[in-house]
Amino acid sequence: MASPSHIVLRPRRRPLSALRNVLTGDAGGGLVLMASAALALVIANSSLADTYFAALKAYVGPLSVLHWINDALMAVFFLLVGLEIKREVLDGRLRTWPDRVLPGLAALGGMAAPALVYAAVNWNSPETLRGWAIPAATDIAFALGVLALLGSRVPVSLKVFLTALAIIDDLGAVLIIAAFYTADLSLPMLGGAALTLAVLYGMNKAGVARLWPYLLLGVVLWVFVLRSGVHATIAGVLLALTVPLRLSVGKPDDPTSPLHILEHAVHPWSAYLILPVFGFANAGVSLAGITPRMLLDPVTLGVALGLFVGKQVGVFGLVLAAVRLGLAQRPAHATWPQVYGVSLLCGVGFTMSLFIGLLAFANAPALEAETKVGVLIGSLACMAAGALVLWFAPAHPSRH
Numbered sequence: 376m377a378s379p380s381h382i383v384l385r386p387r388r389r390p391l392s393a394l395r396n397v398l399t400g401d402a403g404g405g406l407v408l409m410a411s412a413a414l415a416l417v418i419a420n421s422s423l424a425d426t427y428f429a430a431l432k433a434y435v436g437p438l439s440v441l442h443w444i445n446d447a448l449m450a451v452f453f454l455l456v457g458l459e460i461k462r463e464v465l466d467g468r469l470r471t472w473p474d475r476v477l478p479g480l481a482a483l484g485g486m487a488a489p490a491l492v493y494a495a496v497n498w499n500s501p502e503t504l505r506g507w508a509i510p511a512a513t514d515i516a517f518a519l520g521v522l523a524l525l526g527s528r529v530p531v532s533l534k535v536f537l538t539a540l541a542i543i544d545d546l547g548a549v550l551i552i553a554a555f556y557t558a559d560l561s562l563p564m565l566g567g568a569a570l571t572l573a574v575l576y577g578m579n580k581a582g583v584a585r586l587w588p589y590l591l592l593g594v595v596l597w598v599f600v601l602r603s604g605v606h607a608t609i610a611g612v613l614l615a616l617t618v619p620l621r622l623s624v625g626k627p628d629d630p631t632s633p634l635h636i637l638e639h640a641v642h643p644w645s646a647y648l649i650l651p652v653f654g655f656a657n658a659g660v661s662l663a664g665i666t667p668r669m670l671l672d673p674v675t676l677g678v679a680l681g682l683f684v685g686k687q688v689g690v691f692g693l694v695l696a697a698v699r700l701g702l703a704q705r706p707a708h709a710t711w712p713q714v715y716g717v718s719l720l721c722g723v724g725f726t727m728s729l730f731i732g733l734l735a736f737a738n739a740p741a742l743e744a745e746t747k748v749g750v751l752i753g754s755l756a757c758m759a760a761g762a763l764v765l766w767f768a769p770a771h772p773s774r775h
Contacts, residue, residue, distance in 0.1 A: 404646025405520020411651035412658035412725065416751075419659030431656055444656045445733060448649045450597055450611040455645045456545045457615025458638045466622050468539050477703035478539035480693045485540065485721050486511040486547050488689025489681035496677035502742075503674050506735040508551045509746060510681025510753065512727030515541035516650055518720045521758055525765050532706035533717050540690070540721065548727050549612050556734040557605050564603035568610070571596045575617035582619075584633050589618055606734060650726060657729045660747040670752070674742055678728070678749025683756045686722035691715050716764035722757030724750060 418427045431441040438446065463469040469478070489510035497503040518537055522529050575592055583589075593614040601607040621632035630636070669675060694714060697703040705714065732746035 404650065405516040405518070405523065407647055407651050408514075408516050408654050408726070409520060412654040415655045415657075415659035416662075420662050424659075424661060427659055441656055444653055445730070446601060446607040447597070449653060449730065450608045451641060452645050452649050452653070453549070453608040453611030454593075454615050455611075455638065455641045456542075456549070457612035458618065458634055458641070460542055460546055460612075461615055461618075462620060462634055462638065463539070463542055465620055468535060469542065473703075474539075475543075477694060477697055477706075478536055479543055480697050480703070481536075481540045481690045481718075481721075482543035482547060484689030484693035485513065485544060485686050485718075486689070488692070489685030489722075492685035493677035493681040496680065497673045500673055502739075503677070506674060506678070506732060506742070506746065508548075508555065509678050509728050509732045509735060509750070510685055510722075510724055511544075511551070512548050512724045512731060513541045513544045513686070513721045514723050514725040514727060514754070515545075516646065517723040517725050517754065517758070521720055521723070521762055522717075522765075525762065528768075528770070529713065529717075529765055530706065530708040533709050533713060536706045536709075537717050537720065544721075545727070548731065549609065552606050552731065552734065553609050556731065560604040561602060564599050565605070568596055568599035568603055568605075568613075571599060572613055572617070575614065579617050579619055584619055586618070586633055586637055589614065589633075608730075653726060653730075657733065658725075658747065658751070660744055660751070665748060669745065669748070672745050674736075674745040675749040675752070678732070678746055679753040679756070682722040682724050682728070682750070682753030683760075686724075686757065687715070687718045690721045691718035694718070710769055712768035713765060713770075716761050716768055719757050719761035719764060722761075723754045725754045728754070 415427075418424065431439065433440050435443060469475050490507045493510050494504060494507050497506070515538060518541065519534070522534055522537070571592055575589060575596070578588060578592075593610070596614055597607055597610040600610040600613075615634075618634045618637055619632070620634040623632070691714065694703075694705075695711075698705050705711070728750045729747065732743065732750065736742035736746060
């Protein structure tokens with residue numbers, strides 16, 4: 376029998392957070408999302424188009440299939456967004472103000488500049504100006520999918536930077552949806568939502584660690600928010616903020632923390648089912664009626680230019696300014712061309728841009744179609760340009 380001095384106790388490996396799994400993995404969810412969007416485009420322009428659009432409009436209970444996807448399934452996606460925001464701010468890469476400065480400024484520029492570009496194109500049209508927030512979003516799944524294809528050509532620090540930026544960007548998108556894209560408000564339903572949220576908060580403060588009470592009340596919260604006039608997906612974020620998080624600062628993520636357990640449970644469903652289904656349901660646009668003139672329509676042009684021009688100018692411009700002014704440091708082992716390439720990828724706004732577009736032009740099918748075309752053109756241009764820049768960008772000398 377070995378003596379105690381010869382026994383080596385190996386620490387049990389704890390699971391990485393879902394977000395860090397994405398960073399160190401192959402971002403397969405982003406690739407599945409790309410495939411589902413491409414399939415939707417093919418079907419929408421095939422003999423199956425009528426069946427495709429009819430199926431989305433069919434009602435299942437009180438909501439159409441499309442509304443179940445956009446209001447219910449996407450609430451689960453926003454739950455994951457909320458969980459990641461809470462964990463990263465309290466216990467992760469955005470825990471301290473120095474950690475937040477660079478991605479925070481980049482996210483601010485990446486939201487403001489595209490909105491200004493869109494507004495400049497649509498300034499004379501109050502109807503279309505409502506879509507100003509469409510190009511302000513970044514689709515982290517798509518962007519990380521592109522980075523996964525590039526492999527080791529991109530430093531991990533840039534993947535971390537892009538993810539932190541996208542999380543702050545998502546928070547901005549949630550606030551924009553709540554503030555600017557709500558229908559007529561129902562005070563009784565808002566009161567019910569507030570009461571449910573208060574109970575959830577009380578459970579958190581009382582130390583309730585089991586997840587099922589939170590999830591059960593989360594469904595109740597979703598129903599109240601759905602009927603209140605505020606978009607139902609906000610319920611997912613509100614629920615996430617009440618889920619208990621056991622801090623483990625400076626240590627591997629605590630696998631027993633309720634928030635970590637829920638995040639790991641939701642992540643694969645979000646990445647490999649919810650987002651691909653959303654992409655399949657919303658990326659299908661018929662190209663039959665699209666003419667060169669339509670490509671110059673204010674919505675199409677504003678969205679495409681906002682994503683392709685506004686994003687790179689806003690993100691790269693504020694990153695460059697922050698570093699030059701000494702407010703932050705450039706991501707480790709990254710060159711300026713590589714930072715510019717990632718700034719281009721921030722213009723891939725697919726999921727969130729489509730989502731905000733559907734809210735902005737809910738009763739205008741023609742403008743919805745223009746939005747989809749603009750999002751597809753802008754996002755594809757950013758994907759291609761960002762991938763090319765990162766492929767040919769020189770690596771940092773310390774990496775050789």
